[in-house]
Structure formats: structure tokens, C-alpha cells
Amino acid sequence: xxxxxxxxxxxxxxxxxxxxxxxxxxxxxxxxxxxxxxxxxxxxxxxxxxxxxxxxxxxxxxxxxxxxxxxxxxxxxxxxxxxxxxxxxxxxxxxxxxxxxxxxxxxxxxxxxxxxxxxxxxxxxxxxxxxxxxxxxxxxxxxxxxxxxxxxxxxxxxxxxxxxxxxxxxxxxxxxxxxxxx
Amino acid sequence: xxxxxxxxxxxxxxxxxxxxxxxxxxxxxxxxxxxxxxxxxxxxxxxxxxxxxxxxxxxxxxxxxxxxxxxxxxxxxxxxxxxxxxxxxxxxxxxxxxxxxxxxxxxxxxxxxxxxxxxxxxxxxxxxxxxxxxxxxxxxxxxxxxxxxxxxxxxxxxxxxxxxxxxxxxxxxxxxxxxxxxxxxxxxxxxxxxxxxxxxxxxxxxxxxxxxxxxxxxxxxxxxxxxxxxxxxxxxxxxxxxxxxxxxxxxxxxxxxxxxxxxxxxxxxxxxxxxxxxxxxxxxxxxxxxxxxxxxxxxxxxxxxxxxxxxxxxxxxxxxxxxxxxxxxxxxxxxxxxxxxxxxxxxxxxxxxxxxxxxxxxxxxxxxxxxxxxxxxxxxxxxxxxxxxxxxxxxxxxxxxxxxxxxxxxxxxxxxxxxxxxxxxxxxxxxxxxxxxxxxxxxxxxxxxxxxxxxxxxxxxxxxxxxxxxxxxxxxxxxxxxxxxxxxxxxxxxxxxxxxxxxxxxxxxxxxxxxxxxxxx
Ligand code: SF4
Numbered sequence: 001x002x003x004x005x006x007x008x009x010x011x012x013x014x015x016x017x018x019x020x021x022x023x024x025x026x027x028x029x030x031x032x033x034x035x036x037x038x039x040x041x042x043x044x045x046x047x048x049x050x051x052x053x054x055x056x057x058x059x060x061x062x063x064x065x066x067x068x069x070x071x072x073x074x075x076x077x078x079x080x081x082x083x084x085x086x087x088x089x090x091x092x093x094x095x096x097x098x099x100x101x102x103x104x105x106x107x108x109x110x111x112x113x114x115x116x117x118x119x120x121x122x123x124x125x126x127x128x129x130x131x132x133x134x135x136x137x138x139x140x141x142x143x144x145x146x147x148x149x150x151x152x153x154x155x156x157x158x159x160x161x162x163x164x165x166x167x168x169x170x171x172x173x174x175x176x177x178x179x180x181x182x
Numbered sequence: 183x184x185x186x187x188x189x190x191x192x193x194x195x196x197x198x199x200x201x202x203x204x205x206x207x208x209x210x211x212x213x214x215x216x217x218x219x220x221x222x223x224x225x226x227x228x229x230x231x232x233x234x235x236x237x238x239x240x241x242x243x244x245x246x247x248x249x250x251x252x253x254x255x256x257x258x259x260x261x262x263x264x265x266x267x268x269x270x271x272x273x274x275x276x277x278x279x280x281x282x283x284x285x286x287x288x289x290x291x292x293x294x295x296x297x298x299x300x301x302x303x304x305x306x307x308x309x310x311x312x313x314x315x316x317x318x319x320x321x322x323x324x325x326x327x328x329x330x331x332x333x334x335x336x337x338x339x340x341x342x343x344x345x346x347x348x349x350x351x352x353x354x355x356x357x358x359x360x361x362x363x364x365x366x367x368x369x370x371x372x373x374x375x376x377x378x379x380x381x382x383x384x385x386x387x388x389x390x391x392x393x394x395x396x397x398x399x400x401x402x403x404x405x406x407x408x409x410x411x412x413x414x415x416x417x418x419x420x421x422x423x424x425x426x427x428x429x430x431x432x433x434x435x436x437x438x439x440x441x442x443x444x445x446x447x448x449x450x451x452x453x454x455x456x457x458x459x460x461x462x463x464x465x466x467x468x469x470x471x472x473x474x475x476x477x478x479x480x481x482x483x484x485x486x487x488x489x490x491x492x493x494x495x496x497x498x499x500x501x502x503x504x505x506x507x508x509x510x511x512x513x514x515x516x517x518x519x520x521x522x523x524x525x526x527x528x529x530x531x532x533x534x535x536x537x538x539x540x541x542x543x544x545x546x547x548x549x550x551x552x553x554x555x556x557x558x559x560x561x562x563x564x565x566x567x568x569x570x571x572x573x574x575x576x577x578x579x580x581x582x583x584x585x586x587x588x589x590x591x592x593x594x595x596x597x598x599x600x601x602x603x604x605x606x607x608x609x610x611x612x613x614x615x616x617x618x619x620x621x622x623x624x625x626x627x628x629x630x631x632x633x634x635x636x637x638x639x640x641x642x643x644x645x646x647x648x649x650x651x652x653x654x655x656x657x658x659x660x661x662x663x664x665x666x667x668x669x670x671x672x673x674x675x676x677x678x679x680x681x682x683x684x685x686x687x688x689x690x691x692x693x694x695x696x697x698x699x700x701x702x703x
Pocket of ligand 1: 053054055056057058092093094119120121122123127128151152153154405408
């Protein structure tokens with residue numbers, strides 16, 4: 001225990017003061033995100049992530065959002081296990097044909113209104129893999145997409161910026177349907 | 183007597199005819215008949231050859247099968263052919279359990295017929311295409327199709343008995359991880375059997391590689407498994423370079439070594455934290471994810487990409503280092519060495535961690551050997567193989583590699599191996615930077631002779647990683663097959679979870695961390 005406390009004391013808080021030169025921008029971005037979440041989602045945005053066929057690079061960067069440098073939870077963003085608890089669906093990868101139905105079912109399990117965010121080049125436009133006998137290509141070939149976050153993979157900052165954009169999407173365009181169309 | 187002559191003699195003794203084959207650059211190989219394919223594996227198995235992968239290829243109207251065998255760091259390729267109309271072979275699976283899924287993969291994608299394969303079920307194929315259509319068989323026409331149904335009728339093997347129940351998990355998991363299905367059979371809390379069903383992220387990488395130029399292939403290879411971008415790109419690049427007989431400048435090779443070690447450190451550090459987190463020790467993850475983030479930021483600053491994608495290019499590397507960057511990196515190594523010391527010290531003998539990690543997820547040395555596990559999974563279960571030591575390629579042939587081996591085979595042993603590898607990588611990187619040769623960082627690839635083939639073999643952070651490349655007459659890629667170390671990690675997970683409680687599955691899974699994308703292709 002003492003060793004743990006010592007380590008914690010020695011390292012201190014990585015998030016505060018900001019450790020990198022771009023940290024001020026990051027902080028500003030986070031606050032903006034926080035405000036948007038407060039306004040639209042009463043302090044919390046619950047995201048369900050589905051890898052629909054990625055190379056796993058995008059997942060690594062989504063994971064990085066939880067590290068002490070970004071600590072995305074402090075802005076009110078949480079990643080949830082059940083689509084029923086989620087406000088937004090964050091999809092990575094081209095949609096492999098083998099994941100097509102699982103992705104549709106996850107989306108259908110979410111309650112409206114719901115966002116779909118495509119993260120990464122593959123999810124946005126098919127990327128490296130595109131469409132093939134095995135891949136449907138971009139997420140929008142399968143589900144209505146509200147926001148795209150390009151990058152291969154998008155960096156954690158890109159992801160934060162993208163989430164912010166998602167919150168600014170005009171409410172009328174966000175899918176209100178209960179899922180029968182997908 | 184070379185290992186090849188040795189196996190050749192043994193094969194002759196049981197009446198199997200062999201011919202020497204030199205179609206794959208610099209690799210000893212034997213041709214046998216399609217009918218002898220399985221019996222030859224039986225002989226190899228009796229001689230203690232490790233089975234390191236198998237793949238199909240079609241060329242000149244024939245179906246070719248390849249299988250790589252290894253003894254220590256010595257490799258031998260077996261190959262056999264059959265007519266495309268009826269590509270029938272006997273199977274390696276009865277002799278090498280690890281061959282099961284790779285053979286089913288070749289059956290699904292190429293239509294290879296394994297006359298005595300013990301498992302007739304599909305593997306990579308779900309419901310996206312019919313059983314009699316084989317996407318990589320030359321006769322396959324392009325298909326368009328509507329929606330793909332879920333593969334809900336896959337015949338899992340079921341256990342029956344009093345109190346035995348099934349737990350289906352996936353393909354969409356609770357956390358932020360790749361998709362796959364796990365079918366548990368449990369009695370009470372104890373797992374009696376786990377069966378994996380993967381293939382969900384199959385996007386046709388082998389088909390996408392065909393017709394690409396060398397640079398295009400490496401772009402794809404870096405995305406076979408995003409956490410192994412350097413590993414797969416280097417393996418593919420090495421395969422191409424061997425195929426065409428290219429000489430890569432020494433500085434480029436040293437920098438590739440540096441990149442591969444950076445990838446190893448990032449993944450090990452991240453995973454060690456995640457393993458501890460899976461048993462409720464969040465402190466570890468907070469600390470290691472901080473270190474990993476700093477590492478990745480440096481990757482972007484110096485090598486242009488946080489995961490080092492596209493840093494390996496045909497004939498070399500994309501980024502050179504100047505003296506300031508070398509100083510920065512060396513200072514980083516010193517900082518990281520210092521930063522991990524108190525952490526590893528805690529992970530090594532913290533009572534609550536010990537309680538959860540020691541004896542958990544035990545993989546016996548016999549199982550690890552039988553499955554041909556390499557990397558930290560093999561090393562933690564007594565398998566001392568490390569290509570950097572046993573089949574060294576430049577720059578490792580000049581470096582001192584102490585392979586960390588443990589005998590316990592549990593989660594704790596895998597963590598210890600990974601901690602030791604972090605230390606070793608830091609030393610190797612320091613050495614590489616101290617002795618960085620001067621010169622170019624890439625050299626143009628000579629034009630490939632038609633049908634030139636090469637095999638790349640790299641010690642990735644997960645273990646031995648292979649890439650097979652064949653060029654067509656115009657210098658484009660005719661065949662690419664990457665064999666990730668995960669092909670042997672996934673079957674190991676099915677064995678090591680046996681007898682553990684269901685709740686320990688996440689930590690067992692994380693401790694071996696097989697790539698889904700890397701095997702789904
Ligand atoms: S966008 Fe890039 S990192 Fe993300 S899944 Fe596609 S290839 Fe991988």
C-alpha cells in the first residue's frame with residue numbers, strides 16, 4: 001500500500017496541470033464538450049462502441065480517451081455495455097458482412113433519439129478495406145450516420161472533437177425512428 | 183545433416199517421396215504428393231517439429247498448399263499440389279491440433295478439400311457467401327448480395343450433464359474490444375469448456391492484397407492488426423525483399439528494429455495495466471496508460487503516427503532520425519526505465535494481485551508446445567523460442583537477446599515475461615541508437631522476377647509472425663498471406679480457461695490478448 005501511495009504521490013495528477021503543449025487546447029475542447037453535453041444530455045453522454053470490422057487500431061485510440069491525459073469521463077462521457085443505456089453508437093471499421101446483422105441489432109436495441117458516429121477512415125468511407133465480398137464498406141451503407149470522425153485511426157483529440165460535433169448536430173436530423181428501417 | 187535432409191530421410195523410410203523445392207527464396211523446402219500431406223505431418227510430429235502455419239495458393243492452374251515446420255530456429259517448408267478442379271489433400275489437423283482453423287480457413291476461402299479433416303464445420307465463412315463459393319478460388323465469380331444474416335445456426339459442440347449450462351457471449355462484447363463469439367459451458371462457476379467462434383471481422387484482406395504494388399501491400403499489412411502495424415508490415419516487407427533479393431540498408435534495418443521494439447513496449451505496457459485492471463487493480467492501468475500515451479505521442483512526433491503505421495516501407499523505413507531525436511529517444515528510454523521500476527516492483531509482489539493472477543489461466547508446457555505457442559504465451563509456459571535469438575534477422579543478429587522464460591504458465595507468469603521484455607526492449611533500443619549505422623534509410627526494390635516468392639518471419643510483440651508473398655509477372659502482388667501469432671493464441675485460450683471461474687475469463691483473455699482482426703483477415 002505504501003508503495004502505491006508513494007507512486008501516486010510521486011506521479012501526481014497527469015491531467016492537471018496539463019502535461020503537453022497542446023493541453024490547453026485539449027482542455028478547452030473538453031470544456032466545450034462538457035457544456036454541450038450539459039445542454040443536450042443533462043450532464044452525461046452514454047456511448048456504446050461497436051467494432052464492426054476494424055483492424056483494432058481505432059479501438060486503441062478510443063481506449064486512450066480513458067487515460068489520465070484525456071480522462072474523457074470528467075466531461076460527462078461514459079462508455080456503456082448495453083445499447084439500451086446508450087445515447088450514441090460509435091462504430092469503427094468498415095462494416096464486415098459478418099457483423100452487419102449484429103450492428104443493426106445493436107442499433108435497434110437503442111432507444112431514440114440516437115446518434116450514430118462513424119469513427120475512423122474505414123467507418124467513414126470504407127477506408128483501406130472498402131466494399132468487397134466480405135465487407136459492406138462505410139457504416140452509412142448499413143445505418144444512418146450523423147457524424148463522421150476521419151483519421152486512420154483518429155487521434156484521441158480527433159475523437160473528442162468529433163463527439164463535440166455530434167452534440168451540435170441539429171436535433172431534427174438525429175434519427176428518431178425506432179429502428180424498423182434498419 | 184541438415185534438418186531438411188533429416189526429415190527427408192525419415193519421410194523416405196515410411197515410403198513418402200520427396201523432392202527438393204526452391205520456389206520460395208532462401209528457404210529449404212520439400213515437395214510431396216497431396217495424398218502424403220497428412221502422413222508427412224505425422225512423421226514431422228514424431229520428430230518433434232513445431233507446426234508454424236499453413237496456407238493455400240493457386241498458380242498455373244494448380245492448387246498449392248504450404249506448411250511451415252520449425253525446429254528451434256530452423257525452418258523447413260512442405261508443399262504439395264493438386265488440380266484446381268479437385269484440390270484434395272490429406273489433413274495436418276489429426277497430427278497438429280493448431281492446424282485445425284488454418285486448414286478450415288483455406289477450405290472456406292480456396293475450396294481446399296481435406297479428405298480426413300476431423301472438423302467439417304466452416305470457420306472464416308459465416309453467412310456472407312454460400313458453402314460452395316470460394317472467394318479466393320480462381321473460378322469464383324464476383325458476387326453482389328443483399329443483407330447478410332447472422333450466423334445463428336453454427337453447430338457449437340454441446341456438453342450435457344446435471345447442472346451444466348451454456349453462456350453465449352458476443353459477437354458484440356460489453357467492453358471496447360473486437361467482436362467474436364465465446365460459447366461457455368459451465369457448472370456452477372467453473373468453466374468446463376470454451377469454444378470460440380471468430381471470423382466476424384473478416385474483410386477479405388487476402389483478396390484485397392492481390393494486384394497491389396509493394397508500397398500498397400505494406401499499407402494493407404500495417405492494418406492486418408492495428409496493434410501490430412510494424413510487425414506485419416516488416417514481415418510482408420521482408421518477404422518481398424527476400425523474394426526479389428533486395429538489400430536493405432543497415433540503417434533502415436536498425437530503425438525497423440527500433441520501431442518493432444517501440445511497438446512491443448507500447449503493447450506490453452498497455453496490456454500489463456489492463457490485466458491488473460481486470461482484477462480490480464485500477465491503479466495499474468492509470469499508471470501504465472499514462473506511460474503508453476506519452477510513448478504514443480512521441481511516436482507521432484518522430485515517426486508520424488501514434489501506432490507507427492506506414493513507418494515500414496519497401497526496402498527500408500519512412501523516417502530517419504537526426505541527432506536531437508536520438509537524444510530525445512534515449513532520454514525517453516531512461517525515463518521509462520525509471521518509471522516502470524516502482525510499478526513492476528508493485529505488480530510483482532502485491533498480495534491482492536498475486537491472489538488473482540497466480541495459478542489463474544494455467545497453460546501447461548505440453549499444451550503450449552503442442553499448439554506451437556510463441557511469444558509471451560509460449561515463454562510463460564516454458565517455450566524458449568524467440569526469433570530474435572533463435573532465427574535472428576538483421577539487426578538482431580548482432581544483438582544480445584536473453585529470452586525470458588517462465589515455467590508456471592499462469593497469468594502472473596505471462597505478466598512477468600512481458601515485464602522482462604519491456605526491460606529487454608529498452609536495452610535493445612538503446613543499443614540500436616548507440617550503434618546506428620550511417621547511410622540511407624531505404625533502397626529501391628529491384629524488379630521482381632515473375633512468380634518470385636518470399637517468406638517473412640518476424641518476432642512481433644505477440645510472437646512469431648509470418649508473411650508469404652508471391653509476385654505476378656508484372657511485379658504486383660499475386661498472393662499475400664499473413665499468419666499472426668494469434669492463430670495459436672486462441673486455441674491456447676480455450677485450454678487455459680478450463681477449470682477457471684467464468685468471472686476470470688476477462689483477465690485470462692487479456693493475459694494472452696489474441697488479435698481478432700489478425701486471424702479473421
Ligand atoms: S480507420 Fe485505420 S485504424 Fe481504424 S479500423 Fe480502419 S484501418 Fe484500422
